[in-house]
Amino acid sequence: MRKNLKPNIEYAEIFWTHWSVYCVVASFSSVFLLANGYTNTEIGTMIAAGNLVSVAVQPVLASVADRSERFGVFPVSILVTVIVMLFEAVTLILSGRSFLLSAAYVLMFGFQASLQPLLNSMEAKLARRGIGVDYGICRAMGSLGYSVMSAVLGVLVVSAGVRALPVAGEICLLLLLGGLLLLGGRFRKAGSTASAGSPDIKEKGSISMGEFIRRHRVFLVINIGILLIFYDHQIINFFMLQIFQNVGGDSGNMGHYYSIMTILELIPLIGFTWLTKHFRSSFLLKVATIGFVLRGVFMLLAHTPTAMMLTLVVHPFGFPLFLPAVVRYINEIMDEREAVRGQSLYVIMITVSAVAASFSGGVILDTLGADALLWICAVTCVIGAAIILPLLDRAKTDSAKTL
Known part of the structure; x- marks a missing residue:
């Protein structure tokens, strides 16, 4: 190719x-x-x-x-x-x-x-x-x-x-x-x-949803972890202004944060092909998962606008690395008859996390405050990582056994 x-x-x-x-x-x-x-x-x-x-x-x-x-x-x-x-x-x-x-x-x-x-x-x-x-x-x-x-x-x-x-x-x-x-x-x-x-190239029979679930039960559990680590990411998307205001910042700080964040995201995305030549997709997913946790913890510890901006130092190792790594990982553990459903499943988890964050984030801010929200985000990241990290290699093994 x-x-x-x-x-x-x-x-x-x-x-x-x-x-x-x-x-x-x-x-x-x-x-x-x-x-x-x-x-x-x-x-x-x-x-x-x-x-x-x-x-x-x-x-x-x-x-x-x-x-x-x-x-x-x-x-x-x-x-x-x-x-x-x-x-x-x-x-x-x-x-x-x-x-x-x-x-x-x-x-x-x-x-x-x-x-x-x-x-x-x-x-x-x-x-x-x-x-x-x-x-x-x-x-x-x-x-x-x-x-x-x-x-x-x-x-x-x-x-x-x-x-x-x-x-x-x-x-x-x-x-x-x-x-x-x-x-x-x-x-x-x-x-x-x-x-x-090439007469050998023929499409295999289609796979039912029941067969898909049977073949990828471990991956289904991993997606629960994905939902949890992305809850923190969605909260940042929806309520970053309130988080900055909690440490004495304003909308200007938020704008700078998003601008720098977007630029940093290009680094792992553009370099991803080089990374895959040196590291397995499962390893890159582990690094990205830890990146989510580190940013959640660092944001919890940040008490000034400058400290909040510095949390971006770990951003390239989280969300922007996770995006291509999970796409490549799914394509590796699934064949052509089920690849779209695999991609859809993890996007659904991200979407559900957005719904949960949009509904609960405002309530938590109004009732408990921004500090409590950041504590909840950090805890959900840790729990999500605890689910994802030990199962990534196992999901590839289980999928291979059923092929």
């Missing part, structure tokens, strides 16, 4: 536009919905509902993408993108608080989030057709695209108003659709060439 420029550009463009759409739909959701007359409580409820839609939709899409010979990962991704475009068009047409706008936004949020496991699974699907792509660099382009889109939207909203948001969303979705069509066409062409040139 050799890597060439065109599929890498197409895969990177897919990640760039996907995370640009996420920036429009999720990160600027409050901006758009507040301007349309929604309250903060209603916005929080809609975001939670969108995450729940994603949790419900992802297993269905993953099962279809894994089991259907006709509707593989690329056709399903294209279909989901078109659905999101339709809901985005509704938010462009409608203005003002209404049931239809609320429903369209919740469904758009849910379906857009459900794309992530489909995109993650494409690397393994492409590799099995002899198309080499660098997941780490392509995923890094997603983070970079998110950062650029954040800056662009900040200017657009000021100069053109919130109506610019759904317009920007539709443009990015159209570009995403184009990337999926190009890379999907390359994937189909490689499949037909491989089938014609």
